[in-house]
Structure formats: C-alpha cells, structure tokens
Amino acid sequence: MPVADVPVLIMLVGIAAYVVLGGADFGSSFWSLTARGKLGGEIREHTHRSMAPVWEANHVWLIFVLVVCWTAYPEVFGSIFSTLWIPLIIACLGIIMRAVSYVVGGVADERGVVILSAISSFITPFALGTVVGAIVSGRVPVGNAQGDLVSSWLNPTSIMIGVMAVTVCAYVAAVYLAGDAKRNGSEEIAEAFRRRGLGAGLVAGAVAAIGIAVMHNDAREIYDGLTSGAGLVAVLASAVAGLATIAFLWMRRYELARFCAAGAVIAVVAGWGIAQSPDILPGLTVSDAAAADNVIIGLLVCIAVGMLILIPSLLLLYGLVLGGRFDPGSDRNTVVETRVGPMTELGGPRPRSVVAVLGVAGVGALMSIAFSSGAPLYIGIAMVLAALAIGCVMLAVTLVTAEESD
Amino acid sequence: MLASVSSAFPAVDQDYLLEARQMQALSFAVHIPLVCFGVAFPAMVIFTEWLGYRTGKAHYTAIAKRWSKVMITLFAAGVVTGTLLSFELGILWPGFMSAFGEVFGLAFGLEGFSFFIEAIFIAIYVYGWDRLSPKRHLLAGIPVMVAGFTGSWMVIAVNAWMNAPSGFDVVNGDVVNVQPWSALFGNGHLWPQLIHMYLAAYIVVGFSIAGVYAFAWLKGRRGPYFRTAMVIPLAIACLAAPTQLLIGDWSARNVAEDQPIKLAAFEGLYKTTEGAPETILGWYEPDGSIKYGIEIPKLLSLLAYHDPNATVQGLDTVPEEDRPPINVVRIAFQTMVGIGTMLVALAAWFLFVFYRKKRIPETKWFYRAVIAAGPAAVVALIAGWVTTEVGRQPWVVYGVMRTEEAVTGAEGIIFGYTALVLVYLVLAGSTFWVLRRIARTPFTPEIAALEEGPGTAGAKGPESGGKAGHDAGS
Numbered sequence: 001m002p003v004a005d006v007p008v009l010i011m012l013v014g015i016a017a018y019v020v021l022g023g024a025d026f027g028s029s030f031w032s033l034t035a036r037g038k039l040g041g042e043i044r045e046h047t048h049r050s051m052a053p054v055w056e057a058n059h060v061w062l063i064f065v066l067v068v069c070w071t072a073y074p075e076v077f078g079s080i081f082s083t084l085w086i087p088l089i090i091a092c093l094g095i096i097m098r099a100v101s102y103v104v105g106g107v108a109d110e111r112g113v114v115i116l117s118a119i120s121s122f123i124t125p126f127a128l129g130t131v132v133g134a135i136v137s138g139r140v141p142v143g144n145a146q147g148d149l150v151s152s153w154l155n156p157t158s159i160m161i162g163v164m165a166v167t168v169c170a171y172v173a174a175v176y177l178a179g180d181a182k183r184n185g186s187e188e189i190a191e192a193f194r195r196r197g198l199g200a201g202l203v204a205g206a207v208a209a210i211g212i213a214v215m216h217n218d219a220r221e222i223y224d225g226l227t228s229g230a231g232l233v234a235v236l237a238s239a240v241a242g243l244a245t246i247a248f249l250w251m252r253r254y255e256l257a258r259f260c261a262a263g264a265v266i267a268v269v270a271g272w273g274i275a276q277s278p279d280i281l282p283g284l285t286v287s288d289a290a291a292a293d294n295v296i297i298g299l300l301v302c303i304a305v306g307m308l309i310l311i312p313s314l315l316l317l318y319g320l321v322l323g324g325r326f327d328p329g330s331d332r333n334t335v336v337e338t339r340v341g342p343m344t345e346l347g348g349p350r351p352r353s354v355v356a357v358l359g360v361a362g363v364g365a366l367m368s369i370a371f372s373s374g375a376p377l378y379i380g381i382a383m384v385l386a387a388l389a390i391g392c393v394m395l396a397v398t399l400v401t402a403e404e405s406d
Numbered sequence: 407m408l409a410s411v412s413s414a415f416p417a418v419d420q421d422y423l424l425e426a427r428q429m430q431a432l433s434f435a436v437h438i439p440l441v442c443f444g445v446a447f448p449a450m451v452i453f454t455e456w457l458g459y460r461t462g463k464a465h466y467t468a469i470a471k472r473w474s475k476v477m478i479t480l481f482a483a484g485v486v487t488g489t490l491l492s493f494e495l496g497i498l499w500p501g502f503m504s505a506f507g508e509v510f511g512l513a514f515g516l517e518g519f520s521f522f523i524e525a526i527f528i529a530i531y532v533y534g535w536d537r538l539s540p541k542r543h544l545l546a547g548i549p550v551m552v553a554g555f556t557g558s559w560m561v562i563a564v565n566a567w568m569n570a571p572s573g574f575d576v577v578n579g580d581v582v583n584v585q586p587w588s589a590l591f592g593n594g595h596l597w598p599q600l601i602h603m604y605l606a607a608y609i610v611v612g613f614s615i616a617g618v619y620a621f622a623w624l625k626g627r628r629g630p631y632f633r634t635a636m637v638i639p640l641a642i643a644c645l646a647a648p649t650q651l652l653i654g655d656w657s658a659r660n661v662a663e664d665q666p667i668k669l670a671a672f673e674g675l676y677k678t679t680e681g682a683p684e685t686i687l688g689w690y691e692p693d694g695s696i697k698y699g700i701e702i703p704k705l706l707s708l709l710a711y712h713d714p715n716a717t718v719q720g721l722d723t724v725p726e727e728d729r730p731p732i733n734v735v736r737i738a739f740q741t742m743v744g745i746g747t748m749l750v751a752l753a754a755w756f757l758f759v760f761y762r763k764k765r766i767p768e769t770k771w772f773y774r775a776v777i778a779a780g781p782a783a784v785v786a787l788i789a790g791w792v793t794t795e796v797g798r799q800p801w802v803v804y805g806v807m808r809t810e811e812a813v814t815g816a817e818g819i820i821f822g823y824t825a826l827v828l829v830y831l832v833l834a835g836s837t838f839w840v841l842r843r844i845a846r847t848p849f850t851p852e853i854a855a856l857e858e859g860p861g862t863a864g865a866k867g868p869e870s871g872g873k874a875g876h877d878a879g880s
C-alpha cells in the first residue's frame with residue numbers, strides 16, 4: 001500500500017473510535033432526558049457517574065481525526081471545512097453545550113442541564129452525520145467553499161446518515177451503561193438500559209436498511225460500491241455484527257455486546273472507505289490529495305510513538321473506571337497510607353542555598369542580556385529558569401512554614 | 407499533487423475577512439486564559455498535595471482537593487473551546503490550512519496526544535482522591551503537568567513558525583520541499599515564545615488564585631487554610647513576574663531581528679532612526695508622528711538591540727499595505743509591558759516586606775492589589791497575543807501568505823459568530839456558577855475547627871468564591 005493511503009486508514013479507525021466512545025457519551029445524555037419517574041433520578045446519576053471520568057478523553061478522538069486530516073490531506077480539510085461550515089459549527093456548539101452540562105451536572109441535578117445536554121446529544125451526532133453524508137454523496141467539491149452551503153448537507157443521504165448517527169449513539173450508550181450498571185450491582189438500572197438498548201438497536205437497524213434504499217437514489221456511486229465486492233462484504237459483516245450485538249444484549253452479555261457494536265461500526269466505516277476509494281473528494285484521489293511522503297512518514301512516526309504512550313494510559317483509565325475503582329463508596333475499601341516519605345517538620349531553606357540560587361539567577365540573567373544568540377544565551381536562560389523553579393519551591397515552603405510561627 | 411499557495415484556492419471576496427478575524431480573536435481570548443489553568447495549575451496542586459503528605463497537616467490536602475475540582479472544571483471548558491479552535495482553523499482559514507497544513511500539521515498531531523494524556527490523567531487524578539494510594543495519586547498528577555507543557559510547546563511551535571516561516575519553498579505558487587521538523591522545531595522564535603507563554607500561565611494562575619484568597623483575607627478569613635492557599639500561588643507568581651521581564655526582552659530582540667516592521671509597529675516608529683527613542687503612551691497619527699507621547703531618548707535602540715546607537719528600521723521602509731494596524735499593536739504592546747511592570751512592582755513589594763519583616767504585608771492595599779493583579783494578568787496575556795497576532799498582519803504566514811488569501815469564501819460566517827457569542831456566554835455563566843458552588847462546599851469538621859482560631863471571623867462561612875471564574879468570561 002502506498003504510504004499516502006495509510007493516514008486515511010488511521011482516520012477511519014479514529015472515526016470508529018469516536019463513534020463508539022464519544023457516541024456513547026452523546027447517547028447517554030439522550031437517555032438522561034427520557035429518564036423519568038422513580039428510576040429517573042437514579043438513571044441520571046448513574047449516567048453522569050459512569051461518563052464523567054472518560055468523556056474528555058473520548059472527545060479527543062475527534063481532534064485526532066481532524067489533525068491527521070489537515071496534516072496528511074490539507075486540501076481535503078480546507079475544502080470540507082469551508083463548504084460544510086454550517087453543520088460543523090452546529091456540531092461544535094453542541095460539544096460546548098455538552099461540556100456545560102457535564103460541568104454543571106457534576107454539582108447539581110438541574111432539569112435545564114439535562115435538556116441542554118439532550119439537545120447537544122441530538123444535534124452533534126446529527127450534524128456530524130450530515131457531514132459524512134455530504135462527503136459520501138460527492139457534494140463537497142475541491143476548493144474554498146465551492147459546494148452549496150445548504151444542499152451539500154441538507155439532502156437525503158446526509159439526513160439519513162445524521163439520523164443513523166443519533167440512533168447509533170443512543171444504542172452504544174445503552175449497551176455501555178447497562179454493562180456498567182451490572183458491574184455496579186444495580187440490576188434494575190441494568191435492565192432499564194437493556195430494554196432501551198434493544199429498542200435503539202432495532203431502530204438503528206431499520207434506519208440502516210432505509211439508508212441503503214435512500215442511497216440507491218441519491219448517492220448511486222457509493223451505493224454501487226457498498227453492494228458489490230469488498231464493500232458488500234463489509235456491509236454484510238456489519239449486519240452480522242449488528243444482529244450479534246442485539247443477541248448478546250438480549251442474553252445480558254454486555255461486554256460482548258459492546259465489542260460487537262464496535263465491530264459493526266468499524267465494518268460500516270470500512271465499507272465507506274472501500275466504496276469511496278480511490279477518491280476522497282470528487283475528482284481528487286487519496287494519493288493526489290496527500291502531502292509529501294516525508295511529511296506522512298513523519299506523521300506516522302508521531303502517531304506510532306504517541307500510541308505507545310496513549311494505549312497504556314487509556315487502558316489504565318478504563319481499567320480503573322470499569323474496575324469500579326471510582327464508584328461511590330470504593331474509597332472506603334482502599335487501604336490508604338497517609339503519607340509519602342519521612343514526615344518531618346519542614347524548615348525553610350538555609351541562607352546559603354538562597355544566596356546560591358540568587359547567584360545562579362543573576363549570572364544567568366546577565367548572560368542572557370549580554371548575548372543575543374548562541375549557547376551562552378540559552379545557558380543563561382536555562383540557569384534563570386532552573387533558579388526560578390527551585391526558588392518557587394523554597395519561597396513557598398518558607399512562606400507556608402512562617403505561618404506556624406505567626 | 408501539492409496544495410498551492412496561489413492556484414488551487416484562489417483569493418475570494420474579502421467581505422468575510424473582518425468577521426473571520428473577530429471570530430478567531432474571540433475564540434482565542436476565551437481559550438487562552440482557560441488553558442493557563444491546565445498548564446500552570448497542576449504544578450501548584452501537586453505541590454500542595456505533596457506538602458500535605460509530607461507534613462501530615464490536613465488543611466494542605468484539603469486545599470489540593472478543592473483546587474483539583476476547580477482545575478477539572480476549567481479543563482473541561484478549555485477542552486471544548488480548544489475543539490472549537492481546531493474547527494475554526496478549517497472553517498475560517500481554509501486557504502491557510504490547504505497550503506500549509508502539511509508544514510505544521512505534525513505539531514498538532516503531537517499536541518493531540520498531549521491532550522489525550524492530559525485528559526486521561528486529570529480524570530485519574532481528580533476521581534482518584536482517596537481511592538489511589540498517595541504515592542500513586544501524586545504520580546498520576548505528573549503526566550498532567552508534563553502534558554500541559556508539551557501541549558503548549560506544540561501549539562507555540564506552530565505560532566512561532568507563522569512568525570518566522572521556514573522549512574519549505576514556494577515554486578510557481580506551490581509549496582514544495584517541505585521539511586516539517588526543521589520548520590517547527592528549528593525555529594528561533596519557538597523558545598522565547600514558549601517560555602514567555604509558559605511563565606504567563608503561571609503569572610495568570612498565581613495571581614488569580616491568590617486574588618480569591620486575598621479577597622477572603624479582606625473579609626477576615628485568615629486561618630491557616632486561607633493563608634496557605636494564598637501564599638503558595640502568590641510565591642510562584644511573584645517570582646515568575648520578574649523573570650517574565652527578562653524573557654519578554656528576549657522576545658523583543660527576536661522580533662527586532664526577524665520582523666522589523668512588527669517592532670516598528672510596537673513603537674509606532676515611522677522613520678528608520680539611529681539611536682531611536684522609546685515613546686510611551688500617546689497615539690500614532692497617520693502622518694507617522696505620535697501625539698501626546700513621552701519620549702525617552704535612545705531607549706528603543708537600547709532595548710531592541712542592547713546598543714543605544716543601533717539603527718531601528720521604520721515603517722516607511724515598506725508600502726502602506728504591508729503594515730499592520732499600528733495603534734492596535736502599539737496599545738496592546740504597551741498594555742502588556744505596563745501591566746508586566748506593575749506586577750513586578752507588586753512582587754517586589756511582597757518580597758521586600760517578607761524579607762525585612764519575616765511576615766506577609768498587613769496593609770489592606772496590598773490585598774486589594776493582589777485581587778486586581780489576577781484580571782490584570784489576564785489582560786496582559788490577551789494584549790500580548792494581540793501584539794503578536796495583529797503585529798504579524800497583513801500576513802498569516804509572515805512574508806509568505808497574506809491573511810486575505812487564507813480566509814474562507816463561505817457566506818454567513820456572521821451567523822456562526824453570533825451563535826458562538828451566545829454559547830460562550832452560557833459557558834462562561836455556568837462555569838462561573840460551578841466555581842462558586844465548589845467554593846461554597848462546606849469544610850470537613852477537621853478543617854472547620856482549624857479555621858476557628860482567633861482572627862478568623864466567620865471561619866465556617868463559604869470560601870469567597872468565583873473570582874477565578876472571571877477568566878472564563880474574559
């Protein structure tokens with residue numbers, strides 16, 4: 001495979017991760033809105049608690065996709081964002097409202113907040129879905145805002161994909177929350193989400209079936225790609241995974257259901273990639289759009305190194321969350337040592353050290369003033385900054401301990 | 407095929423340029439003060455937590471706990487405003503992104519990973535209180551601090567490159583021979599800009615947080631909890647402020663070297679002058695003079711080149727359409743330097759009193775000044791960015807691409823702008839409200855008892871809150 005094609009694969013993986021992880025986030029606020037009655041408060045609390053530690057990390061997948069796009073295929077990024085600015089800004093406003101509802105939801109159970117987050121849970125996936133629809137149906141020409149500002153994203157294919165995105169979010173959220181509630185021992189809530197998940201799953205399946213029909217008329221090229229060859233395999237794989245996830249949900253095997261849901265999403269996204277290749281936008285192939293090879297290789301190196309750090313960190317976070325370590329009451333089960341290292345009275349620094357730090361800072365400052373380039377300048381700055389860091393600790397400790405003698 | 411500077415995205419109707427600029431500027435002005443708290447606050451929180459473990463005193467730990475809640479609240483606001491910024495790069499400046507995305511994109515790639523790490527560990531840190539052992543909890547804080555630094559490093563690398571572009575050639579309007587690594591990291595503007603921004607974050611956070619407790623001090627809440635929570639950020643801000651002067655001077659020398667017209671705009675210097683004077687205050691007139699200014703002979707040459715007789719290039723060396731808007735840049739620059747100098751004076755006052763009398767100042771005026779210092783630092787921060795960004799005009803990539811070649815050709819941006827303003831107001835309002843709620847959480851009995859000492863009228867009362875929230879709305 002030419003190196004120019006690799007980033008597109010990475011973007012597809014990023015999109016799938018965003019749909020499954022970020023999508024669960026949007027979907028969960030949909031369920032918060034519909035939760036009423038005696039279970040309602042509990043459902044909302046459960047939803048907030050299981051999403052709060054992970055929602056920020058989940059959203060970074062979106063940034064990740066954008067960044068890969070503008071580095072590897074800058075012209076594609078410019079074309080998409082200028083033509084589709086309206087749905088994109090709507091999506092963004094939705095994301096901001098989502099943050100507002102998290103922030104406020106952390107301290108209060110306000111109806112207004114629930115409504116705000118539910119609005120965002122509709123408009124963000126819908127708007128991003130219409131963006132995908134616009135690209136899929138070839139409505140984004142290459143160039144600065146060359147497409148129609150309205151019909152590029154308000155058309156049958158876009159609307160259909162938008163609706164599908166909303167239902168898929170609701171579905172993945174229900175599966176996630178059901179699993180989380182079961183682990184937590186809240187059988188009643190788990191059951192409530194299981195029922196919701198089954199309903200949403202059936203709706204998502206129906207929307208997908210209608211979608212194929214819509215594309216037959218509205219986006220013939222992608223329809224042909226999805227109904228023949230490798231594209232067809234991907235669609236069938238997605239259908240099988242979709243049925244399997246509903247079956248696992250039925251059997252209360254929530255972990256397996258999650259994996260299958262992710263699989264169904266990945267298969268659809270892969271099918272999209274296959275059906276659309278080799279074009280990325282009308283008349284522009286992936287390899288034509290790609291940046292120079294050395295840039296792409298640099299990007300891939302960055303991503304590889306980044307993933308080496310990211311994946312263990314993500315596993316750690318999910319391990320803690322799914323392991324129940326952040327659940328209410330879990331703090332009582334943890335043996336907590338109360339101190340680190342020897343506990344001694346803190347004293348202020350000795351005068352000699354203060355003079356030394358001041359000396360380093362002074363010499364460094366003089367060096368950085370006297371030299372306007374080269375090593376002496378940088379060494380001088382480094383001395384000043386080192387003295388600053390040590391000085392801050394010394395001064396803070398002195399000030400804090402001076403309090404006891406006040 | 408390579409994106410081209412001139413052909414693929416021809417210049418468009420320019421009506422949108424002003425709107426696009428204002429939208430960009432507004433979003434930055436909201437994002438930057440917020441991210442200061444992601445950059446500089448973690449170190450203060452971790453330090454205070456460590457103090458608590460080290461001495462076993464409960465109020466240190468209580469401060470760190472409460473601060474970490476403020477931190478994650480502002481982080482959430484920083485995350486979404488940052489997301490919006492990356493959307494805006496494409497929505498508003500497609501020409502810029504199409505032509506140069508491949509040159510600077512790598513830095514944003516690395517920045518993305520920093521955000522991942524920061525988001526992951528900030529969650530572990532905040533939700534892990536009392537659930538992880540103290541050692542692990544402290545360790546979880548370290549990546550937050552590091553990622554805050556690498557995140558700003560990467561984004562500043564991009565900005566430094568826009569100011570001093572290199573690492574590519576333009577041949578027949580095409581960007582070719584792209585060398586992303588040297589473009590981003592072999593850039594002389596990177597280090598002064600990065601260090602200046604990093605210190606600015608500590609100054610902003612230090613004075614803002616100290617200001618909240620200075621307000622409490624004036625209200626008579628002066629127990630160990632409030633006192634500690636004030637002196638730790640104050641100590642850091644008071645040492646960072648004088649250092650900032652030195653780094654700012656380094657930044658100015660860099661500008662003098664690579665962007666002489668920007669420097670001339672800082673100073674409103676029309677004619678190339680040997681031994682140029684520095685003019686303080688006043689207003690730049692279209693004829694090139696400065697009205698009502700105070701002139702100090704030879705100071706500009708001394709500051710910019712460290713030589714009182716150096717020649718400073720004037721605005722008249724380039725045609726008018728290549729000059730930035732002088733008064734905006736000049737006033738922004740003088741605001742920053744003025745505030746910076748006053749912050750240094752405040753720091754000197756504090757350090758002098760502490761050195762001579764071994765106690766913190768007692769006069770109310772000191773605490774009033776600390777309260778004012780937080781918002782003032784935010785103003786300096788934004789003024790500094792206006793200096794840099796507007797001073798770069800009319801170029802988006804200095805000397806290579808004009809801003810009007812970068813802007814979107816789409817209609818109706820003004821509606822997006824309006825919607826954005828409304829949503830920002832909601833964001834600011836709710837962040838402020840949440841910060842107040844956090845500040846009003848009652849103390850644990852242990853801390854409350856500690857605060858019952860003499861001179862702590864109303865110790866159980868709410869911690870005066872919300873001051874830190876002014877950043878969200880700025």
Ligand code: HDD
Binds near residue numbers: 598654659747793794
């Ligand atoms: C708390 C904030 C703060 C304070 C007190 C100062 N600055 Fe600043 N300054 C910034 C915050 C800032 C900034 C917002 O962070 C900027 C914008 C771009 C950058 O790298 O830093 C900046 C930019 C900036 C630039 C332009 C760099 C460029 O265009 O590349 C110069 C020349 C200075 N500063 C100089 C100074 C001097 C001489 C100060 C001494 C009093 C000073 N600054 C105080």
Ligand code: HEM
Binds near residue numbers: 485486
């Ligand atoms: C000097 C300028 C900037 C600095 C220092 C800075 C720093 C940061 C930091 C530290 C964060 C982490 C969130 C937080 O702590 O609140 C953040 C978030 C973010 N910033 Fe900026 N940023 C700057 C400008 C920009 C620009 C120009 C962009 C856009 C292209 C941008 C895009 C983002 C994004 C997308 C996030 C969210 C990351 C996430 O989801 O976790 N930032 N920024």
Ligand code: HEM
Binds near residue numbers: 430502562795
């Ligand atoms: C660090 C990365 C940054 C990047 C990549 C960046 C990028 C841009 C771009 C593409 C534009 C539009 C073109 C132009 O007017 O030149 C712009 C304008 C602007 N930016 Fe930045 N910027 C950065 C940091 C900042 C920050 C931190 C601020 C702080 C407040 C800021 C303030 C502005 C302002 C005020 C304008 C409008 C200029 C005008 O009115 O002409 N920028 N920036």
